[in-house]
Amino acid sequence: MRYPLKPLNWFSLVTCLMLIQFPALQGQDKTDNRSLKISGGLRLSNDFYTSNGIDPRRDALQWRAIANLNLNFAGVSAPFSLAFSDGNQEFNLPSYTFVGISPTYKWATLHLGDRSLNYSKYTLSGINFRGAGFEIRPDKFYVSGMYGQLRRARAEDLNSQQMLDPSYRRMGYGMKMGYRSKGSEYSVILFGADDDDESIGQPVATAITPANNAIISGVVRQKLGKRVSADFELAHSVYNADRRAEDLSDADTGFGNRIFGLFTPNETAIDGNAYRAKLNYGLKGFNLEGGYERIERGFRTLGALFFLSDAEYYTAGFSKTFMKNKMTLFANGGLERTNLDDFEKNGTRRLVGSLNLSYIPNEKWLFTTSYSNFENTTRLKTFDPSTIVDSLILAQTTQAGNAMATYNISNRENPSSLTLVVSYQQASSIIDDVVQDDAKSQFFNGSLMYSKTQSLQDLRFTAALNYNQTELNMLNNSTISPTVGITKGFYERKLQTTFRTTYNLISSQNRGNSNVLNLTMGATYLYQTDHSFSFSTSFINRTGGSQEFPSFSEWYGRLAYGYRFGGNLRLY
Numbered sequence: 001m002r003y004p005l006k007p008l009n010w011f012s013l014v015t016c017l018m019l020i021q022f023p024a025l026q027g028q029d030k031t032d033n034r035s036l037k038i039s040g041g042l043r044l045s046n047d048f049y050t051s052n053g054i055d056p057r058r059d060a061l062q063w064r065a066i067a068n069l070n071l072n073f074a075g076v077s078a079p080f081s082l083a084f085s086d087g088n089q090e091f092n093l094p095s096y097t098f099v100g101i102s103p104t105y106k107w108a109t110l111h112l113g114d115r116s117l118n119y120s121k122y123t124l125s126g127i128n129f130r131g132a133g134f135e136i137r138p139d140k141f142y143v144s145g146m147y148g149q150l151r152r153a154r155a156e157d158l159n160s161q162q163m164l165d166p167s168y169r170r171m172g173y174g175m176k177m178g179y180r181s182k183g184s185e186y187s188v189i190l191f192g193a194d195d196d197d198e199s200i201g202q203p204v205a206t207a208i209t210p211a212n213n214a215i216i217s218g219v220v221r222q223k224l225g226k227r228v229s230a231d232f233e234l235a236h237s238v239y240n241a242d243r244r245a246e247d248l249s250d251a252d253t254g255f256g257n258r259i260f261g262l263f264t265p266n267e268t269a270i271d272g273n274a275y276r277a278k279l280n281y282g283l284k285g286f287n288l289e290g291g292y293e294r295i296e297r298g299f300r301t302l303g304a305l306f307f308l309s310d311a312e313y314y315t316a317g318f319s320k321t322f323m324k325n326k327m328t329l330f331a332n333g334g335l336e337r338t339n340l341d342d343f344e345k346n347g348t349r350r351l352v353g354s355l356n357l358s359y360i361p362n363e364k365w366l367f368t369t370s371y372s373n374f375e376n377t378t379r380l381k382t383f384d385p386s387t388i389v390d391s392l393i394l395a396q397t398t399q400a401g402n403a404m405a406t407y408n409i410s411n412r413e414n415p416s417s418l419t420l421v422v423s424y425q426q427a428s429s430i431i432d433d434v435v436q437d438d439a440k441s442q443f444f445n446g447s448l449m450y451s452k453t454q455s456l457q458d459l460r461f462t463a464a465l466n467y468n469q470t471e472l473n474m475l476n477n478s479t480i481s482p483t484v485g486i487t488k489g490f491y492e493r494k495l496q497t498t499f500r501t502t503y504n505l506i507s508s509q510n511r512g513n514s515n516v517l518n519l520t521m522g523a524t525y526l527y528q529t530d531h532s533f534s535f536s537t538s539f540i541n542r543t544g545g546s547q548e549f550p551s552f553s554e555w556y557g558r559l560a561y562g563y564r565f566g567g568n569l570r571l572y
Helices: 008-027
Strands: 035-052 061-073 076-085 096-101 108-116 128-136 141-151 169-181 184-196 212-224 228-240 269-283 286-295 311-322 327-338 349-359 365-372 376-381 392-408 416-431 434-454 459-472 475-490 495-508 514-527 531-544 552-570
Touching: 108 141, 311 349
Parallel strands: none
Antiparallel strands: 035 061, 035 552, 061 076, 076 096, 096 108, 108 128, 128 141, 141 169, 169 184, 184 212, 212 228, 228 269, 269 286, 286 311, 311 327, 327 349, 349 365, 365 392, 376 392, 392 416, 416 434, 434 459, 459 475, 475 495, 495 514, 514 531, 531 552
């Protein structure tokens, strides 16, 4: 196995220097070194499950633990976090163990365990890593680095009910160095990732290959006078679709595909550039901006969930407040163009835009609306409560719109309100970093909700009527769901109880009509402000459907304990 992550030597050197410097930094602190401040919390829970009429979709028991701890001693702050959930092989439901700590002293931070750092859109963005990292910001200069696992290995499992795609273990590194002052910032970013082709066996039913990738990027943010600012980023990427292929000869390589000798391209290598520029002009209550972005076909980053390439955007937008700040409008629009290099037979050229409007005429009313047809990566979940548990898909949202109107009926002491929400979303599925144009989905949802609170009685009542229309690959159904819920407090608010019932009337082209009743109850008791005990249970009963999707019932339960603590401990 080979890892062409040559900057790791530099990363290891800087990390060691960080570890060496921490004791020296502590010695410079003039505060009281005898007091240790401790605060944090712990939550333990156990889930129960049983079913009748269908094969079980979860284990009968499943544990979870979440803990956070913050230590502060001699000027060093060290937040620690832990999350654990046991897993299983039969259902392939989420199992995880996240443990991380980030000690900080003045301008230096060390990250260990499961952490996250965001460098830029084109490099490392919106993804966690398991490993080590650091941030040093002594004054105007700063440097940041990381190395760790970006994605764990997942072997092919043809017997799994969830049928999740296999994936190789992915390791990554990153470093960001820059200078920041009032009104300006300049930085250079280096990022790379590499799949371990020995982490899983060769998949049989799914065609995937281990890849590796390296990116170098430069970012400039500059204020041009009192009202004008500019933002610019240029990035260059090299990507091997299959890192096991034969390396290119020296005659076929250069800066464009070696990145100063930090990357080894092979016969599957592609490279490309991405750059964006934005100009902003601001006044009190008014803001105007214009932007340009171009992402070539060969540009790829393994430091994000998904990244769209072969696209060009010209955009302009403004925001403005009206009517004595009662109305706020933000609009952004432009032109999107694809197939920039004429590689494909057809390209697209379309107008893109987004609109956000909020209006608060008085204390009684609130109106908001938004629309966007910019492409965005998101996670979607099917609405049907009778589908496979945790039916999540990674999707490229192409259109999304929503509107909300709220009317506050009564006073602040005993508030009540009526809210109407309407939303629409259109998306395409993403499988193994490829957009599936033939797997489009549409979601429409409308909700009318009423809520009322009696503060003196610690009583809250909610009622809602929801309608959902889902058109997903091999799934087309509509659902009408009336809901009623009550929350009541007892013993001076120490005991909080909840009850909610939802009745789903589902009409499906593939599964026939069915009804799903969902009953949920729960209680939480707070003991001496530090300890909490909670219990919740949910019963689902489905009737109707077809022979392929029969009637069934399920019961979920959860017991949980929580503890919060904090104080000072004198060491000597």
